[in-house]
Amino acid sequence: MNPPLILVADAQQDMRQQLCKSLEENGFRALAAATAGDIWSALDSVAVSALVLDASLRGPDGMDLCRSVRERSSVPIIMVSHNSSEVDRVVGLELGADDYMAKPYSARELAARLRAVMRRGRNERALGLRRQTQARFAGWAVDFARREVVAPDTSQVQLTAAEFSLLAILIDHAQTVIARTRLMEMAGVREAPSSDRSIDVLISRLRRKLGQGGHAAPIVTVRGAGYMLSAAVDRR
Incomplete structure (x- = not known):
């Protein structure tokens, strides 16, 4: 290779x-x-x-x-x-x-x-191949094998590898608060001081894309604790 x-x-x-x-x-x-x-x-x-x-x-x-x-x-x-x-x-x-x-x-x-x-990109692709499933939450649909994210109005939302990987982590831990440092580790963000804003920017980008067309992005910030996907997830 x-x-x-x-x-x-x-x-x-x-x-x-x-x-x-x-x-x-x-x-x-x-x-x-x-x-x-x-x-x-x-x-x-x-x-x-x-x-x-x-x-x-x-x-x-x-x-x-x-x-x-x-x-x-x-x-x-x-x-x-x-x-x-x-x-x-x-x-x-x-x-x-x-x-x-x-x-x-x-x-x-x-x-x-x-x-x-x-490595983050490879992990994200492996994640999709391993799951070969779909997840639905709050009207949204995610196809892990195809890396497709479909909004409640059936429009498709384009995510980068990093954004898709982050969304997959939030889905895996739906309705559970994930500490910021832990989320950085799971998302493959490089080791950095607590002041590093990489994961915060990724969350912001993901929220903005999921919020296109007036759709509410069910990603909440829990002050002093971390982030959470607030919606229930149905796997298919």
Whole structure:
């Protein structure tokens, strides 16, 4: 089996070359991309396992590209940027990134985070294959084998791998509060300090998507305890 192919999109040529070399030394294959066109060409022609996307990429910028890629693909995305402010991290995650790293960073840490986001996707796919079932709650229908989520009005809602995995966990523990730290662990979110907002952003994204069309998302926050799917679940 070939090693995972990582698409490296960085504004600086020397950084692209260095990062590709480091990833190959850590057991990956790497493909460099200098422009948005390079990214689309790669995604359309080869099986990319994950995308490392520089937020400072130009024409369009990395943030806009993150949103566009997420609308077309569920490929895991790690955003990288010189700006490490909480606002930028949250914006990157809101746009669909699976993780966010501030430059400079070590190749070893990037490799670990890449394995984590890809493992999350594999776990989610294995989850669907293992269950081969449907779940219904509050008018919603989830088909785990097909990875389909259907709203009460029969419209289909598109979820990323991370969002679908999170929803599956909440369904598995319906009407039970899951502690925030435990939910981070179960969802495959990297180990992080308690101030990390990755899981909160994922919850927010999931709520927003399930709330499209005026449908109430039955995901509640229990202050000081965690999150819970408040609806009863019927398995079929």
